[in-house]
Amino acid sequence: MSASAAPAGWPAGVGRAILDEAPSTMAEAAARAGDAPGPLWIMARRQTAGRGRRGRAWADPPGNLAATLLMPAPEPERAALMSFVAALALFDACADVTGRPEAFALKWPNDVLLHGRKLAGILLETVAPAHLAIGIGVNLRHAPEPATLEPGAVAPVSLAEGLGAEMPPDAFLTPLARAFDARSRSFATYGFAPIRTAWLDRAARLGETVTARMGTHEVTGRFETLDDHGRLILATPAGRQAIAAAEIFLAGGEAHAARG
Structure with missing residues (x-):
């Protein structure tokens, strides 16, 4: 694990653990849940057994972001809504590092699209004793081969391919953590209504x-x-x-x- 201090712009009170390798950051979050009193971002430079929704394998070549936020679980009715908070934070981070907010859109329930193709996905799981794990995978450098996807799935894209943006995962994690901190504070203060409005403003295929x-x-x-x-x-x-x-x-x- 990297022992370096948190970089400039990292949100106060939020932990940061950078691993050279892990089976999956979701599994690492579950293993650390008993010892994490507050929110903790876990990033792996390489995952050997990443997974997505419904237990599907998540391709994760070096250079892509594989990270999980481990946080105390909110009440169940609010926990499910954290996927929208995470999606907005991921949108914010993508817009921040590229300066191209118009290139991105949000696909219900928890994908981020770049020029209509899948850039990132989000996975939520509850973990004992009383935590929520929010896993985020972003195709920063590489996108999965289309042949590995199920029929009808949105075609994948990487940030490097779609916008020519080179962004190391360590560097992307900071604006993501900062954006999530801001969006989650808004959610805690004002409830779901402004999150819902902001999400709909960025929604793919609304009205279609x-x-x-x-x-x-x-x-x-x-x-x-x-x-x-x-x-x-x-x-x-x-x-x-x-x-x-x-x-x-x-x-x-x-x-x-x-x-x-």
Whole structure:
């Protein structure tokens, strides 16, 4: 683990652990949960067994960001909403390091897109005794091969490929931690409403047709909004439907932000 002091701009009261290698930062967070009194960012320069949502493997070649924030778990109804806080912080960090906020968009529930292609993903898990682990993977230098993705998945991209931006993961972690600290303080003070508004302002395909896949069941409809619980609201021929958890597939073409 790196023993260097936190860099300039690192948020006060937040721990930082940089590992040369780990099976996964999520596993490392679970192992440290009993000894972490406050928030702690864990980053690995190399993961040997990274994973994404639904237990899928997460490709993580050197040069990409693999990090997990371990934090005391909020009450359950707020814990699920932390994915929107994390997504906004990740958007903020990407905009900060590139100066190109118009290039990025947020895909429900927890992906960041660059020019309509998947740049980053977020994974939330509760860990004992009373912690929340927020795993973040960002394709800074490399993107997965399209052949490794499931049919219909959004094509991947790296920051280097999409914008020509070279950003070491250690350097990216600081603006990410700073942005998360700011967004989480806003959430704690003002609740979900401003987070919801900001997320929708950056949403991919708002007002357009998307398909929500829940196992073998699919719902297709127009993406209207998010409700106060973070559920996706689709307008369908059968009426408005609230989707709490699903894989979202975007109909043809790239997914752009709702704003211009």
